[in-house]
Amino acid sequence: FSEPDPEDRVINEYVSQLAEHRNQLWEHGLIVQRPPLDLKIHKVKPGDWILIKVWKEETLKPNWEGPYLVLLTTETAVRTAERGWTHASRIKGPVTRPHWKVISTPGDTKITLKR
Incomplete structure (x- = not known):
């Protein structure tokens, strides 16, 4: 069993929709099992x-x-x-994904990357 590619949009979309559907069922009282906490200690969601x-x-x-x-x-x-599972006390986020730009002049053999 291998880990899914994090860039796979189909899996990300499916997991996000599945989590949202579970939350809606829980809010309407259709899920008997309650989560361990009634509140989240972070504001991160799949895809962040x-x-x-x-x-x-x-x-x-x-x-x-x-x-x-x-x-x-x-x-x-x-x-x-x-990294697998990480406790919420050890995370910072959500953060923006870094965007890199390639800076070079035509005919130059050196490539410069800028964040």
Whole structure:
């Protein structure tokens, strides 16, 4: 079993619609099982981009890695293809996806990338 390609729009759209349908069923009382929490501790939804906090041994300071595409969410965690399940206390987001521009002049052999 391999992880889905995060850029696959069909899967992202399907998961988003499935999560929205589940929330509507729960709001109307059609789902008996309740989630562990009545409130979410984050505002991230599938399809958003997030940063994940990691700790480096040398400095013992938090660093942020990413951005990563969110595939699934629960009330307390998010799932990405690259990092798996991550608790909401270790995420920052949603953030905008970085856009890169190629800056070069015609005939120049050097390519410059700018964020």
